[in-house]
Amino acid sequence: MCNERACLGSVMAIPGRGEIARNPEEVLNDAKDFLGQYFASIRRANTPAHEARWQAVQDEVARSGTYQLTTTELVFGCKLAWRNASRCIGRIQWSKLQHRNVIGN
Known part of the structure; x- marks a missing residue:
């Protein structure tokens, strides 16, 4: 499902199949x-x-x-995704990613 433009591994609906x-x-x-x-x-x-x-x-x-992911699972997943983003020149900093709670939109 993933390609060079986007990782769709966390998408719960299948792209191209509507809301299935x-x-x-x-x-x-x-x-x-x-x-x-x-x-x-x-x-x-x-x-x-x-x-x-x-x-x-x-x-x-x-x-x-x-x-639902726990907060620590979510932070781990974000860091993992950044670490594995081979086309990102800034990914060497992946372990320094910080989580910030935002309430609302």
């Missing part, structure tokens, strides 16, 4: 991969916390077809 949502299996596969990377990065892979979070994500996807 991704199927739950695809969402779960991507979530499992992401959570594996996240928990490995904080040296908590295969711990009770990792297993509990994976179970919570599975439950939420089963209920709604999607799931």
Whole structure:
């Protein structure tokens, strides 16, 4: 789904198919991969916390077809995306990305 212009890995609807949502299996596969990377990065892979979070994500996807990232997961995902943006000349600074809460629009 991604190309040289945009990463669409986090999009829950499939581009070009209107508002047709991704199927739950695809969402779960991507979530499992992401959570594996996240928990490995904080040296908590295969711990009770990792297993509990994976179970919570599975439950939420089963209920709604999607799931919400925690703030720390979101920050990790942003840093990971910037680090992996091969065409960005500023990506060497990826680890210094800071999160700022913005309430409202």
